[in-house]
Each structure stands twice: as C-alpha cells, then as structure tokens.
Amino acid sequence: MSMTATRVQHESAEPIELAEPEHALWRDSIRRRCGLDFSEGRRRFLSQRLRERMSLLGIESYGEYYRFVEHDFEGGREWQRLIELLLINETSFFRHPPSYEVLATYALPELMRERPGQQPGEDFIRMWSAGCSTGQEAYSMAMIFPRAAGAGQSWQTRIVGTDISERALAKARRGHYRKHELRGLPERFAGRHLAPAEGEPGVYKITDDVRAHVRFARFNLAGADDFYMPEQDVIFCQNVMIYFSLDSRREIFARLCRQLRRGGYLFLAPGESVGLQHPGATPVRVHDTMIHRRAE
Amino acid sequence: MIRNLKIWQKLALLAFAFSIPIAVLLYLLVAEKNIAINFAEKEKMGTVYHRPLRKLLEAVPQHARAAAGSEGASDSASRADAAIRELEGLDQQLRSELKTDEKFNALKDKWLELKSKEASAGPDVRRQLHADVVAGIRGLIAHVGDTSNLILDPDLDSYYVMDAELIKLPESQDLIAQTLQYGKEITARKALTPEEKTQLIVWLGLLRSNLDAVKAGMKLAIDNNASGSLKPLEGQVQNYAATTAAFLDLTDQRIANAPTIDLTPEEYEAAGVKALSASFGLWDEGTQSLDGLLQARIDGFNSRKFNTFIGVAGIGLVTLLLAWFIVRSITRPLAEVVSVANRLAKGDLSVEISATSTDETGQLMKSTGDVIAYLKETASVADQIAAGNLSVRVEPKSADDRFGTSFKNMLDSTLSLVQSRDERDELQKGFMTLLGEISDVANGDLTVEAEVRADATGAIADSFNFMIVQLREIINNVKETTQQVSTSATEIQTTTETLASGSEEQSEQITETSSAIEEMAVSIQQVSENAVLSATVADQARTNAKQGATAVQNNINAMQRIREQVQETAKRIKRLGERSQEIGEIVQLIDDLADRTSMLALNASIQAAMAGEAGRGFAVVAEEVERLADRSTNATKQISSLIKSIQSETNEAVAAMEDTTREVVEGSGLANEAGQALTEIEGVSDRLAELIQSISQASKQQARGSEALAKSMSVISGVTQQVASGSREAAVSVKGMVSLAETLRSSVVAFKLPETNGNGHHRNN
C-alpha cells in the first residue's frame, strides 16, 4: 500500500506530462503502427514511458522525440525499443481456465469428429496463439491437446505463437520460467512437462515433447503487411484487444475470423467480444464461455 | 657478460638505454599529432561530402513545391540529378572511409523511384515520395557526420559550426520547406482545417526552438574563435535569423492564427524562399569557415610536429657530443692505470704514475702511485731482512694495513706458525659444515636444525636453531590465518552473490507487478466501456419494447374496427332481407293483378260473345283493364327502383366487405410487426445477458489479478527479508575477517623486525 502511495507522489512531482497537440500526434502514430490505444485514459502511462526513452537519449521535448522516431535513421530500431516499453506482457499458464476446458472438451472433439477419413497430412490441428507474450498461452494449448486427442490416436497439433514484442518472443522461444511464473499451471502438467533448468536454480524449462509442437514468430496484428500462414483450426487471442481502440478491434476481429478454417473456433477473453460481429462467424456459448465459430 | 665489456661500451650502452625512452616519447608525440591531423582530414572529407548533399536538400523541396511537369520542376530535377551525379563520384572515392555506399544507394533509388512515379502519383503520394527522399538526405548527412568524426569535433568554435551545419540547419531547411509547401497550399485554398492548424503550430514550435539553438550555437562559436576567422559569419547569422523569424511570424499571424487568410501563395512563397536561401547562405559560409578552421588546425599540428623533430634532434646531438667527451675523460686515465697495474702485477716496481685530474680517476692514479711507493719501501725492508738484518722494525701504516700487520706478524710469530695453521683449518671446517646446514633455509626448508658443537660455531648454531623455531611459528601462523581469510572471503562472496541475485529477482518482480497492475487498470477500463455499451443496448431494448406496445395497441384498434365493420355489414344485409320481403309482397300483388286482369279479359271476351251491340259493357271492361295496366306499370316502376336500391345496397355491402378484408390484412401485418418487435426485444435481452455475464467474468478476472498482485507483494517482501539477513551475515563475516587481518598484521610485525627479536633472544639467554 505504501508503495502505491509513494508512487503516486513521485509521479505528481514529475515534470511536464504529455499534452496536446503532441499527445494527439503520438496517439495517432502509435494507433496507426500497432493498434494500441493511448487516448486520455492511458496518457499518463504513455508519457511516463516516453520520458524513460527521452532521458536515455537526452531528448527534452515530446515533439522532438516524435520527430526522432518518425525520421528513425536506424531502420525502426528506436521504434521497436519504444514499443517494448509500451506493451504489457502480463500472462500466465491456463490464464482463463474455462477457455481451455472448452477447448479440450468441446472445440477439439468437434473438429476431430467433423473431419473423418483423415488423409495423411490431414490429421493435425493447427492452432494459433495471437499475442502470445512470453509463450505460456501457446504452451498451455500444447499441454492440453493430448487430452482431446485421446490415447492411441494419430491426431497431431502444430501451434504457432506470434507477438510484436521481440523481448517477449525471445523468452517464449527459450521456454525457461521462474517458479512464480508457473502460477496457474496444474500440478499434473508441471510434473510432466517442466524440468529444472541445469545450472539455474529456481528456473524450470519446458520439456521437448511440448516444445516440439510450438513455434514462435514476430507478427504485428495491426500491421498492414499480410502474414502468410495457413488457415487455423483454433485461434486464441486473449487479453490483447483490450489495449486497442474499438476500430482496430473490429479490424483485427475480422482478420482473425478470415484466418479461421471453416468450422474453426476463435477464443477471445471474457467481455472482449462486446461490439464485435462478423458475418462469417457465429457466437456459440459453451459452458458459459463465448467462442466464435466460422461457418462451414 | 656486461662485466666483460669495456668502459666505453658500457657507457654507450647506457646512452643507448636512455635514448630508447626519448625515441618512444618522440614517437608518441608525433603519433599524437598524426592522429589529430588524420582526424581533421577525415572531418574535411565529411564537409566535402556534405556539399552536394546540401544542393540536393535545396533542390528536392523546390521540386516538391513546383507543380509536377512545370518548368520549375524540371529545372530543380535536373539540378538534383547533377547533385546526385556529383555525389556518386564522391561516393566512389570516399565510401570506404565514410561507409556511405548503402545509404547513398538507398537515397539514389528513392530519388529514381520518385522520378518514375511522380507523373502518375496523386498529391499525397507525391508528397510522401519527396518526404522519403528528404529523410534519406538528412539521414545521409547525419551518417556522414558520424563516420567522418565531424560529430566528435574537439574545438569549441568548429564544434558549434559543425553542429549547425550537420543538424540544426538541415533540420530548419527541412522544416521551412515543409511548412512552406503546406502553407502555400493553404493560402491557395484560403481555408484552414483544425488538423492543419495543429500541424502548423507544431512545426512553428520546432522551428522557433531550432532558430534559438542556431543563434546560441553560432554566438558560442564566434565568441570562442581565437583567430577571429568566424567574424564574417555574424552577418549571415543575422540575415538568417531575421528572414526566418519573418517567415515564422508570417505563418503564425497570417495563416495559423489569422481570422481570415488573405495572403497570396506567391507572397508566402517569396518569404519562405528568402528564409531558405538565407539558411543555405549561412550553410555555405559556415562550410567554408569550417574548412578554414580545419585547415588551420591541420597546419598548426604539422608545424608543431616539425618543431618537435628539430628540438629532439638538436638535444640528441648535444647529448652525443657530451657523452663522447665524458667517455674520453674516463677511459684515458684508466688505460694508463691499467697498464701500470699490469706491469706492477709482473713485479715491475720501476713504473711511475702521477694524477692528471682530481676526479675519481685522478684519485685512482694517485693511490696507484702511493701503492707503488709503499711496495717499493716494503721491498727494500724485505731486502734488508733477506740480507740478515733482523733488527729492522716494521710498523703498519694504519690499523687497516693488513699487509703491514701481516708483515709484522710474519716477523713476530715465525715459531708458532705450524700450530696456528692447524687451529685455523679446524675452524674453517666447522664453518663450512654450519654453512651447509643453514643454506637449506634460504630455499624455504624450515625443518633443518644445525648441530651444536663445542667449538666457536656452537653459539651461532644455537641461536640459528632458536631463530628457526620462531620462524616456523610465524610462518605457521601466517599460513593458518591466510587459510581463514580466504575462507571468509569466499563466504562473503557467496553472501554477496545471494544478495545480488535477490535484488535482481526483486526488481524483476516489481516490473511484473506493475505490468499486472497496468493490465488490471486497462481491463477495468474495458469493463466500464462495456457497461456504457450495455446501457445503450438497454436503451435500445426499451425503445423496441415501446414500439412493440404501440404496434400491439394499433393491432387491437384495427381489430375493433373490423368488428364494427362486420356489425355494420350484418345490419345492411338484414335490411337487404327486409327489402326483399317487400319485393315479394309487390310481386304477389302483381301476380294478383295479373290474375284479375286475366279474369277480366275472360269476362270481356264472354260479354263480347253474348251481345255484340251491347258494347258498353266492353267499354267498362276496357276501362278496368286500362286501370289495371296503369297500376301494373306503377308496380313495375317500383320494382325497378327497388332493384336499383338493392343493387346499390349490395354494392355498399361488397365495399364494406372489401374494407373489412383490407383491415384484416392490415391487422395481420401489424400483428407481424408486433411479433418481430418482440423477437428483437428477445435478442436484445440475450445480448444484454451476455454483457452482464462478461462484466461479471471480467470482474472475476480482476479479482484474480489482485490475488496475483498480493502474492507478488509477498514474494517481494520475502526477497527483501532475504536481502536483509544476507547483509547481516555479510557484516558478521566481515567482522571476523577484520580480526583475522589484525592477527596477521601482528605476526608480520614480528617477522619484519628481526633485530628486536634477536635482542630479545640474547636477553633471554
């Protein structure tokens, strides 16, 4: 408690907060580049993070720093450094347990049932963790998959995790987590799929049997460039769009729906689908959890 | 080996040894100058490379301002082309030094792309293409500044000129050009949108701060310029400041903050171009001055390098001469002494030597002379003894005169000579043994013990053994202490490492916690947004419900009307029935009349048959028949009118029926509407339910988030405690180490003062 109090005090003692018209410049530029929404409610956070970079670079005004980033001489590196500060990488294993429950007991069985007469090469389910942060979401999907595939079946899965944060991706690829980062991970999974890392006490690493199914790549969900990847059977995009403006949310929602294979499922976090509709996808309620299904 | 060298060789070696540091010093001095010269030469390369870039920076925005395809455009394009060609030539020469090839090629490609696309591009694309090229030019300017050392310029005056040339002026030129192009479009339209106003104000602010920075930097440069060569720049700076300020004021007062825009594009462009050309003028003048400053610096370093050479060579020459003289003054007398000594060694006492100087060699010569005199004297005494004169007296020259003393002793103790030789041999043997025993100690072996014998070496061996014991104790002490110290040090190291990893973990935890808090804040924000949305949805539901109610009411009304209509129809049909009855009666009557008429006609025909002359009766019948005929005509008329009225009534009834059907259709439509409205209400309430659900779920998530928060906090406090206890441990370890160090120090004190120890030992004995 005392910590928050001193923090507030500290901030109120700080100099010049980002004001108009620079705030509008920054807000629009960031929204254009990556969809993040820094309107009034997050202005303070934005100014704090901008100042962090500015003091390192010795730049004094927000306008000057804006021009510095816009005219970036290093091929976008400063922009990447800044965005790393603006992103929130909060995540955990099985973050919203009901979603995984629905995945294992409803979505995956349905998908497998609807695809009879598996051709060789057809017997795997593609899943995508969009905005995967440090990888826990993608690994959770990989861990729960065998429960739906059942023993002795030939079903396989390919999981890809994407994020805009290079730092988070590096950690995801490494697959090393400290003890407290394992919160939410059920005991039975922890025992089976995590092993103490050699030479690093208190650190655990994802075992190869899980890691073999998961790949990570950088991808800007709000970017203009198209991302080549096959249509997905399951997409998880949780707690990513809360940071976006409604307009960007609509665009990305449509993009995700298009990326779904016919009959595939999209999982958003609770409350995130408010105000979102797409003609190709119908909302389905399973055990009190809303998911979206791409029409056949 | 050195011992066998001649004196002059030794001295030459000495001189050589001294000349090495001097040579190194000289080398360093010259190398330092060379580095400074190379540095400045490279800076000059940068200014050379900048010149065509500056032409490009002038031509490209001009090209952007000129309408596509106009004469101005082709003129500026050809100038830009020329600048690019010039750059290409320079780039060939300088790319390995300045590492420009990649950026230059990118810039060239951008320019070619602009030229190929601009004819077909819209104004926005065209503007973007130009902005890309300008960004490329400025990027290259900055890059060349970095790679040519300009950015590291060591002198205050040239640094500030460089700063303006490299950063401030290109920035101002870019900004002025952008503002000008923007403002020109606005003045042509004579209208300003709020976004344009914001953009202009941002640019004006940036330009003002840039202008202030240029003025301040130039003033610093001129004030700190010792040679005064920057004085001419002052006028250019003033011109630049005045035109730019005028341009800024014009933009501010006549466009950005003007109630109405009455400035013509031509006027505005003239002001902008004036500011731009002043800026470029200042740039050109500045580049020239910068080159001048750099050249002056290079010249200065070159002349200092030359002076260093001359100075060092002169000093070297003088030193050589001096060395030669000194060598000569030493070797000459020595050579003489050596030849004398050689003859002396052969026993030749007839040599003569006298001092030629008062220095050490002179003294040597004099002493040699004294030795010769002494030897001559002793030789003459020995000659006398040999001649049998034992009465001669030999007195030593001093207490140190071994030769004299020995000579005397030889004389004194010829008889006891054999005995004393035996004793001496014994002693020598004892010392040799002792020495053998002791010499191991020098190699660090403290296990040895000297044998204590009865002779003179006994006392020495005894005290030597005592010393060894003491030494052993001290060394043991030191060894042990060192061991302990190293253990303590390791302990401290481990503790410190724990401490460090603990605080690292702590800072990571704090970062994660603040992330969690931020995400919670965003998620709460979303919940409130969702709540706002749900309020709108609820509103919509209410409106829909209202519409439904109205529709239902309308429906009921319509049904009511249908009932009324149906009643009316029933009445009309009833009346129709009544009328038909009337018609029946009338038809009856007509039937009746027809009957009677036929009867009368029958009667008339009978009467006519009976009495032909009595025609009167026929006349009556005829009358009667006429009357009947009248009445039947009337009846027929009545019937036809009745039929008409029936027809109209029937029509009315049909119309009423039609109305009814229409109303019914309308009614069912309304009922449908009502049904739809109700379904919509249902759907809306479904969504409402989902919203409410989502809100509750999100708050659950929030609760979980705060739980995690609390947990993180407890981890933090745990780590802090760990840190605290770790530092306590460290403190204890350090204390232990301090006392150990004290012990060590006292041992070493004992070791370092052997005299006190030795004295103590003697006293103890």
Ligand SMILES: C[S@@+](CC[C@H](N)C(=O)[O-])C[C@H]1O[C@@H](n2cnc3c(N)ncnc32)[C@H](O)[C@@H]1O
């Ligand atoms: C709060 S984390 C959610 C992680 C994970 N999905 C979960 O629910 O636990 C949001 C992630 O979205 C990523 N992100 C934000 N904007 C993005 C964009 N435009 N494209 C891709 N990823 C983005 C961030 O880097 C961050 O790692």
